[in-house]
Structures are given as structure tokens and as C-alpha cells.
Amino acid sequence: MIKDQLGLALGSSRTRERMSWLKWTLPVLVALACSNIGVRVWQSWKERADVEALAANRVSVLATLSASIVQSHISSIDAAFSLTTGAIGSQTVSDDTLGKITQSLNPLLRDFVVSVYGNDDRLMATSRRLQHVDAPTIASLLESAGKQPSVTHVIVLPGDGEGVLYFAKAHLDGAGRHDVTTIVTLRMTQSLFVGMNLATHTMAILHVGDQVIARIPPLPGMPIASFVPLGQERRHASVLGTYYSTLPLDGQERLFAQRDILLDSGRQHWRLDVGYAVDTYRSAWRRGFYLNLGAMVIVAALLLGGYFMLRRERQIRSERAAWTRITNMILENMPMPVLVVAAGDGAIILANDASLGLFGAMASPGQPFPNLFTVVSAWEAIHDSDVSETTSMQTRNGPVDMLMRCREIDSPGNLGSMLLVTLTDISEQAQQMRQLQTAADxxxxxxxxxxxxxxxxxxxxxxxxxxxxxxxxxxxxxxxxxxxxxxxxxxxxxxxxxxxxxxxxxxxxxxxxxxxxxxxxxxxxxxxxxxxxxxxxxxxxxxxxxxxxxxxxxxxxxxxxxxxxxxxxxxxxxxxxxxxxxxxxxxxxxxxxxxxxxxxxxxxxxxxxxx
Ligand SMILES: Nc1nc2c(ncn2[C@@H]2O[C@H](COP(=O)(O)OP(=O)(O)OP(=O)(O)O)[C@@H](O)[C@H]2O)c(=O)[nH]1
The missing domain is CATH 3.30.70.270 (Reverse transcriptase/Diguanylate cyclase domain)
Incomplete structure (x- = not known):
């Protein structure tokens, strides 16, 4: 009964409603948030794979384009050999003829010199007379060409920041004997990249075997003719012919695509590796991923906080409910009348069984407490302070002398000031007192x-x-x-x-x-x-x-x-x-x-x- 009165007074049913609403909606919210987090993680991961595949495709296309440019330059060198061979066959080799051959070929290949040497290593004709000729290299080439006339011999040498490429090919006379040797000198290996348009952070390395022929950018740490610094630890990327490698030179990971460059009519090949730094295309994805991750962590933290708060509130509520049950039991079993009264208008907020037994319906919640006094105005003197007064109250059995104790108590919510009133029936003592008083007087x-x-x-x-x-x-x-x-x-x-x-x-x-x-x-x-x-x-x-x-x-x-x-x-x-x-x-x-x-x-x- 007290519990019902309390529920009525404190609006606990409303609180219960809110709690049960939360009880069901929070798990739904958690489930929704978890699935959202899962989907976003999956999306981010998939996005990463897409980003990698897209980058691999782009680098692959770029490598193909770059290789075709280099290949076209190499074709010019092949063409120089065949034109010179033609001139040799028609015995029209002269400086002038060779000069015309170089001019007719690739103007992009700057410092492109064609020379013809006789069997005695003597220079017979050249497209351009050079002041300094690397005699040992020429001698070495002529020797190699003499030994293996069927192949084009290639030597790459470092220059002043630029490398120099030598191509040598022997010519056989009608009887199949080696008579002269053609040497093509490309004095700037970097010119093989002329016409390529590479974006920033993009790298291209042209190499033969493990020797660098040309590279973009022209890194000083990677001189021409040096060892190709591409790491052996390569990891395959999603597109065929692409791979990841970290250059020890700068410690940066790049995504490379490799293409073969054919020379000597396909008998030899060079390699071109084009790649760009993974950070350049991964940073945008990474930024988005971390933003997503941050948002997910915040949502998860909020949900976890909400869950723990709800759990804590539930715990507090059950503890409070247990205490309320104990308090109610104590109140209900108290032999003396106990009431809680609104200090303002004197309305009864709750009354225990002893009160209802003594005063009947007059003590029900909502009834005016002053009506319980034999003289209603007696309430005025005592209602606004903590007092202990003797007063006469109108019970179901008529007026009874009561010792009334009033104590102001903290009211829950916005119920205003409340008084805890306890009543003790002192009619017997009052009667005895009156008798004693009379006898004494x-x-x-x-x-x-x-x-x-x-x-x-x-x-x-x-x-x-x-x-x-x-x-x-x-x-x-x-x-x-x-x-x-x-x-x-x-x-x-x-x-x-x-x-x-x-x-x-x-x-x-x-x-x-x-x-x-x-x-x-x-x-x-x-x-x-x-x-x-x-x-x-x-x-x-x-x-x-x-x-x-x-x-x-x-x-x-x-x-x-x-x-x-x-x-x-x-x-x-x-x-x-x-x-x-x-x-x-x-x-x-x-x-x-x-x-x-x-x-x-x-x-x-x-x-x-x-x-
Ligand atoms: N029977 C009886 N006598 C009392 C009581 N109380 C006092 N007395 C007597 O009252 C008398 C008072 O006497 P006094 O004070 O002399 O006064 P009085 O005889 O009335 O004389 P005046 O007052 O001058 O007229 C005393 O004899 C007391 O003993 C009592 O309770 N019962």
C-alpha cells in the first residue's frame, strides 16, 4: 500500500516506463551501430584494395607508355645500324653519309654519333668528329665485335651526371669475313627518356641486367652504370607485372611496373621499371580510413558508456527498490501512525496502516492533514517547523491526545517541502496528568x-x-x-x-x-x-x-x-x-x-x- 502511495507521489511508474523504453532501444542501437561499424570497416578495406588495384593499373599503363617511348628511341639506334650497314654494302660510307643518317633518325636523341672502324681499328668515317674519344672502350668494343660479329655489343659508362652508351656491331663482307665495325655512341643516356611525361613522385629506371642505363629522377645516389638498387624483396601487386619494392636509397616503398625493351632485333632486351611512391595514393585513403575509424571509436565509446550507465542505473534502481521495500515494510509494520505531509498545503502524501486504522479514510493520501486535528487551527502553529507538540486529534473513536513530532525531510523531485509526522497516543498519560494536576491543586x-x-x-x-x-x-x-x-x-x-x-x-x-x-x-x-x-x-x-x-x-x-x-x-x-x-x-x-x-x-x- 505504501509502495503504491509512493509510486503515486513520486511518479516512479513514469521512470519505469522510460527505463523499459531504454532497455529495448539500447540493444537495437548497439546492434545497428555494430553493423554500421562492420560495414564501414569492410568498405574501407575493400576501398583499399580498389585503391591499390587502381594504382597498379595506372602504373602499368604508365610503364607501357614509357616503354614504348624508350623502345622508339632504341629503334632509332637499330635503324642507324641497318642504314650504316646499307652504306657499307654500297661502299658509300663517309662522314657526310653518316651525318645524314644521324640527322634523318631521331632528333630527340641528342649527341648521337655513328662511327665506322676498319679492321685495323682505324676510324674510317664518323657522323661527327669528337675531340675526346674513349679509345680503350672503342678498342674493347672492336675486339668484342670481331669475336662475336652476329650480336650488338653494348657498354654503358658513367659520365658527368649523364651516362654514355656504346653500341658496336661487326659487318661481314660478301665472303662472310669481318671487315668493318659500326659503333653508335649515345653520349647522354638520359635522352632515352625524352618524350616521357612522368608525374611527381614517379620513378623510372632503365637497366640492362643489374646495371643502370638511365633513371628519372636523376638521383645522385643512383649513378649511371651502377648496380640497380631495386630490392630483391618484391611483393606482387594485384595487376600482372606490377610489384612493391622499397629502395634502400630513400627507404620509400613504391609500386612498380616492369616492361622489356627489345634491341638488336629482339635478340637482347633491357628492362624499364616505372613506379610511384605508395604514400602518394594511399594517404587520401588512409586519411578517410582513420577518420572513419575515429568516428567508429567514438560511437563505440558512446555506446559502451551508455551501456555501462544503464547497467549502473539499473543496479542503483534495484538497490533503491530493495531499500524502498525494507522502508515500506518497516513503515507498514510500525505500530505508531506515521504520515508524510506537504508542508505547503498540508495535504497528506502518504500514511501507514496504523494511521489509516486510527483515522480511517480521513488519513488517505490527498486528504488535508489539518482536518485530523480537533481544533483545525492547531496545525497553523506547528506545520512550518520541526516540533514536538501535544495536541488533540480527531480519530475514528473521538478526540485523542497525541504527541506529534514533525520533522522536515528532503523531498524527492519537485514535490516541495515535506514533513514526516509521527503520532503517539498519549491520552492515557494525559488523563493521569489531569488527575494528578487536580489532586495537587x-x-x-x-x-x-x-x-x-x-x-x-x-x-x-x-x-x-x-x-x-x-x-x-x-x-x-x-x-x-x-x-x-x-x-x-x-x-x-x-x-x-x-x-x-x-x-x-x-x-x-x-x-x-x-x-x-x-x-x-x-x-x-x-x-x-x-x-x-x-x-x-x-x-x-x-x-x-x-x-x-x-x-x-x-x-x-x-x-x-x-x-x-x-x-x-x-x-x-x-x-x-x-x-x-x-x-x-x-x-x-x-x-x-x-x-x-x-x-x-x-x-x-x-x-x-x-x-
Ligand atoms: N478544625 C479545624 N481548625 C483549623 C483548621 N485550620 C486552622 N484551624 C484553627 O483555626 C483557628 C484559628 O484561630 P485564630 O488564628 O486564633 O483566629 P480566630 O480564632 O478565628 O480569631 P479571629 O481570626 O481573630 O477572629 C486555630 O484554632 C486553628 O487550630 C482546620 O483545618 N480545621
Whole structure:
């Protein structure tokens, strides 16, 4: 029951709804995000393969184009040999003829010289007379050509930044004997690349065997005629004839495509490797991949965070639910009524079983708590602070004295200030207290209030007279010659006389008046809102009443008792009743002295009595 009330008050069902919504949607979100991540990783990987394949295709095409350019230059050299062979056959070899041959061939191949040497190694004709001729190389070539006349002999030598290429081919006369040798000199091997258009970061290496003939860019670390630095550790790329290799020269990985260049009518071949740095085409893909990866990591982190937060919240909720169950059980089993009340409008927020048992439906949530008080306004005095008050409350069995403890508590959400109210039924104790109070304040012989009660009442009435302001009269009464009654008829008879006179005094007092026995045979009266004259009248009426009431004793004797009285009035400037009592006492003394059975009014400044 308490649980339901709490749910109503705190809106926990709404929280539950939200939680169950999250419980189902979060796994769906996780599944969606995971599949998204998977697809994106797969896409990225596939993209990488596509990028590699595209690059391999491009380098392959570039290599083919480049090879065809180099091949066309080599064809010019082949053509130079065959034209020169023709001139030799027709015996028209001269400097002029050879000059024309070189001019007619490839103007792109700069410093292209054709020379013809005789059997005695003597220069017979040349397309251009050179100042410096590398005689040892020429000698070596002529020797090789003489030994193997059927092939073209090639020597590549380093130059000043550029290499020099020598081609030599022997010519056989009609009888098949070696008569002359043609030597073609290409003084700038780099000119074999003329016409190629390579992009930045692209490299081309032309080589024969493991010897560099020409290269782009013209790297100083890779001199002509040196060892080809292409690493042996090659990794095949996706397109046939392409491979990855890292040059030890710069440590950069490149994607190469290799093509064969044919010379000597296809009897020999050179190799052309064209490649470009993988970083140039991979960086864009890598950037995209890392961006994707970063986004995926963030999404995964968010989802993980959400998952752990949800798990933590679930844990907290179950712990809270366990505590709520325990608290509810304690509250429900508490024998004393406990309620939670809104401090603002006093509406009951929740009430335990003991409260409902005691007050019924009046204590149901939503009902006004002040209605449970016997005097509704009592709530006003206590609702806004932590208090512990005794008050009367209207239960199903009528008014009951309760000890009410109020304590302000933290309210969950925006429910405003709340009070925890615990009630203890103290009707029994209150009854006992009242009885004790009555016994302590009452004179057992006359059943009039005693001196203690008189003093308390005097304090209350003087305060009231001072604050309102109003007139408060005082009468002091004393039985005349009472000692004689005791002496003549005994103490019991004296007691009886005291009882009868007390009854007459009580009869003379109004409801608001206080009449008390303040000594042995002394009485006093306090008369609120009473002037001195009115009090004198009351006193005289009482005096006559006592005098006119014969008292029958146990032995059948009848006696007449008289009383003397002193009358005064309380002055508002006085702190208490003592001065007024002293004046009444003095007046009483005067009444006794002047013959008894009379009323004497104290000579007080009556006009100032109520000031
Ligand atoms: N029977 C009885 N006598 C009491 C009680 N209290 C006081 N007395 C008596 O009251 C008498 C008071 O006597 P006094 O003070 O001499 O006064 P009085 O005889 O009344 O004389 P005046 O007051 O001068 O008229 C004493 O004899 C007390 O014993 C009481 O409770 N019962």
C-alpha cells in the first residue's frame, strides 16, 4: 500500500516506463551501430584494395607508355645500324653519309654519333668528329665485335651526371669475313627518356641486367652504370607485372611496373621499371580510413558508456527498490501512525496502516492533514517547523491526545517541502496528568482550589488584567473566632464549619472567578473584570449569606459562623498580586479590629486600578 502511495507521489511508474523504453532501444542501437561499424570497416578495406588495384593499373599503363617511348628511341639506334650497314654494302660510307643518317633518325636523341672502324681499328668515317674519344672502350668494343660479329655489343659508362652508351656491331663482307665495325655512341643516356611525361613522385629506371642505363629522377645516389638498387624483396601487386619494392636509397616503398625493351632485333632486351611512391595514393585513403575509424571509436565509446550507465542505473534502481521495500515494510509494520505531509498545503502524501486504522479514510493520501486535528487551527502553529507538540486529534473513536513530532525531510523531485509526522497516543498519560494536576491543586477538606492553584491563577489573571487592560478585584476572607469553634465543639466540628463556609464561598463565585482556601481558616477570591465597588457588593452578599446560614453539627447543635473580609483591587503597574493581597489583608485586619463580621475596602487609588 505504501509502495503504491509512493509510486503515486513520486511518479516512479513514469521512470519505469522510460527505463523499459531504454532497455529495448539500447540493444537495437548497439546492434545497428555494430553493423554500421562492420560495414564501414569492410568498405574501407575493400576501398583499399580498389585503391591499390587502381594504382597498379595506372602504373602499368604508365610503364607501357614509357616503354614504348624508350623502345622508339632504341629503334632509332637499330635503324642507324641497318642504314650504316646499307652504306657499307654500297661502299658509300663517309662522314657526310653518316651525318645524314644521324640527322634523318631521331632528333630527340641528342649527341648521337655513328662511327665506322676498319679492321685495323682505324676510324674510317664518323657522323661527327669528337675531340675526346674513349679509345680503350672503342678498342674493347672492336675486339668484342670481331669475336662475336652476329650480336650488338653494348657498354654503358658513367659520365658527368649523364651516362654514355656504346653500341658496336661487326659487318661481314660478301665472303662472310669481318671487315668493318659500326659503333653508335649515345653520349647522354638520359635522352632515352625524352618524350616521357612522368608525374611527381614517379620513378623510372632503365637497366640492362643489374646495371643502370638511365633513371628519372636523376638521383645522385643512383649513378649511371651502377648496380640497380631495386630490392630483391618484391611483393606482387594485384595487376600482372606490377610489384612493391622499397629502395634502400630513400627507404620509400613504391609500386612498380616492369616492361622489356627489345634491341638488336629482339635478340637482347633491357628492362624499364616505372613506379610511384605508395604514400602518394594511399594517404587520401588512409586519411578517410582513420577518420572513419575515429568516428567508429567514438560511437563505440558512446555506446559502451551508455551501456555501462544503464547497467549502473539499473543496479542503483534495484538497490533503491530493495531499500524502498525494507522502508515500506518497516513503515507498514510500525505500530505508531506515521504520515508524510506537504508542508505547503498540508495535504497528506502518504500514511501507514496504523494511521489509516486510527483515522480511517480521513488519513488517505490527498486528504488535508489539518482536518485530523480537533481544533483545525492547531496545525497553523506547528506545520512550518520541526516540533514536538501535544495536541488533540480527531480519530475514528473521538478526540485523542497525541504527541506529534514533525520533522522536515528532503523531498524527492519537485514535490516541495515535506514533513514526516509521527503520532503517539498519549491520552492515557494525559488523563493521569489531569488527575494528578487536580489532586495537587485541590484542598481535600473543602474541595476548593488550594494556595498553589491560587498563585498560578493570580499570575495568569494579573497578566490578563495588565494586557487587556481590565480590573481585577481581590477579596481576602477569614472566619471569625474560629478557634472557639474548635475549642468548644472539637476539630471535626471545625472541619464541618470550614466545609459549609467553603461551599457558600464557591456559590458566591462566578465561573470566571477563582475562590481558594489559602490558609487554615483563610480564603481568598480573585474576581476578573470586577471593580472595587462590585467586589464589595459581592463580599457583603457573601458575608450575609454565611451569617444567615446556621450550621448543624453532628451532635445536633446549631452554630452561626460569621466571616470578615478585606477587599482590594490589582493595580496594573504592579508586577503581581502580592501588593493587592497585602492591601486586602490590611483591610481584613481592619475588619477584624473593628468588630468582625464586616467588609472593609482597602483604601486603594481606584481611579488607577485599570491603568
Ligand atoms: N478544625 C479545624 N481548625 C483549623 C483548621 N485550620 C486552622 N484551624 C484553627 O483555626 C483557628 C484559628 O484561630 P485564630 O488564628 O486564633 O483566629 P480566630 O480564632 O478565628 O480569631 P479571629 O481570626 O481573630 O477572629 C486555630 O484554632 C486553628 O487550630 C482546620 O483545618 N480545621
Amino acid at each position: 485541590l484542598d481535600p477538606l473543602t474541595e476548593l482550589p488550594n494556595r498553589r492553584y491560587f498563585d498560578n491563577a493570580a499570575e495568569r489573571l494579573t497578566t490578563m488584567a495588565r494586557e487587556q487592560p481590565s480590573s481585577l478585584a481581590v477579596i481576602e476572607l477569614d472566619l471569625d473566632h474560629f478557634k472557639r469553634v474548635n475549642d468548644s465543639y472539637g476539630h471535626a466540628a471545625g472541619d464541618r464549619v470550614l466545609g459549609v463556609v467553603a461551599k457558600l464561598i464557591r456559590g458566591a463565585a462566578r465561573e470566571a472567578d477563582v475562590a481558594a482556601r489559602i490558609g487554615g481558616e483563610e480564603f481568598a477570591m480573585l474576581l476578573p473584570d470586577t471593580s472595587l465597588e462590585q467586589a464589595e457588593t459581592v463580599a457583603n452578599r457573601l458575608r450575609r449569606s454565611v451569617e444567615g446560614t446556621p450550621i448543624l453539627l453532628e451532635d445536633g447543635t446549631t452554630i452561626v459562623q460569621t466571616i470578615s473580609m478585606g477587599v482590594s483591587v490589582y493595580l496594573s503597574r504592579e508586577p503581581g498580586i502580592d501588593a493587592a493581597l497585602a492591601r486586602a489583608d490590611a483591610a481584613l485586619y481592619e475588619a477584624k479590629a473593628s468588630g468582625r463580621n464586616r467588609v472593609v475596602v482597602a483604601p486603594a487609588d481606584v481611579a488607577s486600578a485599570a491603568d
